[in-house]
Amino acid sequence: xxxxxxxxxLFFLTFINFTVVANPNSSTPTTLNIELTLKQQLGEYHPxxxxxxxxxxxxxxxxxxLLWREQAKWLKDIRRWWRKVGKKDAELVDGITSATRITxxxxxxxLAENDEKASLKKGKYTLFIEVVRENGGRAIIRQPFSxxxxxxxxxxxATNETDEIKFSVTP
Amino acid sequence: xKLKKLIALTLTCAISTQAFAHSRxxxxxxxxxxxxxxxxxxxxxxxxNETFNVDKAMGADLVKIMTPDGKTSRPSSTFKxxxxxxxDYFLKESGTYKITNNSNAAYMTTYEIDGDxxxxxxxxxxxxxxxPKNAKAVQxxxxxxxxxxxxxxxxxxxNFKTDGKxxxxxxxxxxxxxxxxxxxxxxxxxxxxxxKNVSVEITADGVRYRNDPKTLKLLSDAKGEIxxxxxxxxxxxxxxxxxxxxxxxxxxxxxxxxxxLTFEAQLN
Numbered sequence: 001x002x003x004x005x006x007x008x009x010l011f012f013l014t015f016i017n018f019t020v021v022a023n024p025n026s027s028t029p030t031t032l033n034i035e036l037t038l039k040q041q042l043g044e045y046h047p048x049x050x051x052x053x054x055x056x057x058x059x060x061x062x063x064x065x066l067l068w069r070e071q072a073k074w075l076k077d078i079r080r081w082w083r084k085v086g087k088k089d090a091e092l093v094d095g096i097t098s099a100t101r102i103t104x105x106x107x108x109x110x111l112a113e114n115d116e117k118a119s120l121k122k123g124k125y126t127l128f129i130e131v132v133r134e135n136g137g138r139a140i141i142r143q144p145f146s147x148x149x150x151x152x153x154x155x156x157x158a159t160n161e162t163d164e165i166k167f168s169v170t171p
Numbered sequence: 172x173k174l175k176k177l178i179a180l181t182l183t184c185a186i187s188t189q190a191f192a193h194s195r196x197x198x199x200x201x202x203x204x205x206x207x208x209x210x211x212x213x214x215x216x217x218x219x220n221e222t223f224n225v226d227k228a229m230g231a232d233l234v235k236i237m238t239p240d241g242k243t244s245r246p247s248s249t250f251k252x253x254x255x256x257x258x259d260y261f262l263k264e265s266g267t268y269k270i271t272n273n274s275n276a277a278y279m280t281t282y283e284i285d286g287d288x289x290x291x292x293x294x295x296x297x298x299x300x301x302x303p304k305n306a307k308a309v310q311x312x313x314x315x316x317x318x319x320x321x322x323x324x325x326x327x328x329x330n331f332k333t334d335g336k337x338x339x340x341x342x343x344x345x346x347x348x349x350x351x352x353x354x355x356x357x358x359x360x361x362x363x364x365x366x367k368n369v370s371v372e373i374t375a376d377g378v379r380y381r382n383d384p385k386t387l388k389l390l391s392d393a394k395g396e397i398x399x400x401x402x403x404x405x406x407x408x409x410x411x412x413x414x415x416x417x418x419x420x421x422x423x424x425x426x427x428x429x430x431x432l433t434f435e436a437q438l439n
Binding site for chain 2: 087
C-alpha cells in the first residue's frame with residue numbers, strides 16, 4: 001500500500017518535472033522552419049556535406065541544427081562550422097550527425113533552443129548554412145534574424161550549391 | 172597627428188627592413204585536420220624569399236614535433252632534394268602540434284675587408300686569431316632562429332610552451348582559429364620577457380604572381396603584441412626579428428633572434 005503511494009507520487013513528480021523543463025515560461029517555444037534545397041548539379045556528383053547552425057550577436061555558436069556528412073576526414077572542409085563548432089565538440093558531432101542527402105528539397109523544423117535544449121533568449125542571431133561538395137564548391141549562407149516574439153520570413157538567395165531557401169521564425 | 176604617427180611608423184619600418192635576412196620556412200600540407208584514426212601530414216622545408224615557392228633545401232635533421240601531450244617527436248622519414256627537404260609525420264592524437272626547424276644557437280662574426288662584407292663562425296673571445304689584420308667594422312652576434320608552424324587535429328590545445336631563449340612568438344589567437352577578416356593577436360618575448368618594437372613582416376602566399384608583395388609591416392606594442400587582420404583566406408609567412416646590444420657579454424656584441432612562422436587564415 002505504502003509502496004503504491006510512493007510509486008504514484010514518483011509518477012506525478014516525474015510528470016510535473018517534465019512539464020516544468022519542457023515549458024519553462026508556459027509558452028510554446030519559437031519554431032525555426034528551413035526549407036533547405038540542394039541544387040541540381042551537372043556531371044560528377046557527390047552529395048554535399050552540410051552544416052547549419054546559429055550564432056549569437058557576438059559570433060558565438062549557440063546551436064548546431066544539422067550535420068549531414070559521411071567520413072570524419074572531410075569535416076574540416078565545412079570550414080566555418082568546423083572552426084567554430086566541430087573541432088571543439090566531438091560529442092556534439094556524434095550526436096547530431098546524419099547521412100548526406102542528394103539534390104532535392106528538405107523541409108526542416110527546429111525549436112529555437114541552444115545545444116543544451118534551453119530556449120534561446122530574446123535577441124539577435126544569425127542562421128548559417130554551409131554546403132561543401134567534393135569536386136564542387138562551397139557555399140555559405142548567413143541570415144540575421146531576431147527572436148522578439150514576432151513572426152518573420154526570409155528568402156535566402158540561391159548559391160552555386162543551393163536553390164532559394166525559405167526560412168521562417170514562428171513564435 | 173595621425174599622419175605624423177604614420178610617417179614615424181613608416182620610417183621605423185623602412186629602417187628595420189634592412190635587418191631582414193634570407194627567409195626560411197616550413198610549410199605543412201595541412202594546418203587543420205579532422206580525423207577519427209589519425210592523419211598523415213608532410214612538411215616542406217626550404218630557405219626561400221619567395222612565399223611560398225621553394226628555393227634552397229634546408230636539412231630536415233633539426234625538425235622536431237612537439238606533440239599535444241608535451242613530448243618531442245621526430246618525422247618518420249625525410250628526404251632532401253636540391254630545392255627543398257620534405258618530412259613525413261603521422262598525427263595520432265587529437266590536439267595542436269608545434270613543428271619546428273630551429274637553427275642551433277650560434278656566434279657569428281661579421282666584418283668588412285676591402286669593401287666586402289664577410290662572415291666568420293667565431294665568438295668575440297676567439298675571433299682575434301681568425302680575423303684578417305685589416306678587418307673593419309667587426310661585430311659579433313649571438314643568433315637564434317625559430318622556424319615554426321602549428322597543425323591542429325580535432326580539438327585544439329595550447330601547445331605554446333616557451334623556453335626563454337632570445338625571440339619567441341606566443342599565439343594569443345590560437346593558430347587554428349585564424350580566419351579571413353578576423354583580428355589576430357600574437358605576442359613576442361625576448362629572453363622570456365614581453366618585448367616591444369619587434370619588427371614583424373607578414374606576407375601572403377603567391378608573391379611570384381603579383382607585382383607588389385603587399386607585405387604588412389608591424390612593430391610590437393608595449394605588451395609585446397601585434398594585432399592584424401588577414402584580408403584573405405590563405406597561407407601567410409610571418410617573419411619577426413629583434414636584436415639587443417650586449418655590452419657586458421665577453422662573447423658577443425649583440426643578440427639577435429628571429430621567428431619564421433607559417434600560418435593559415437581560413438575561409439570565413
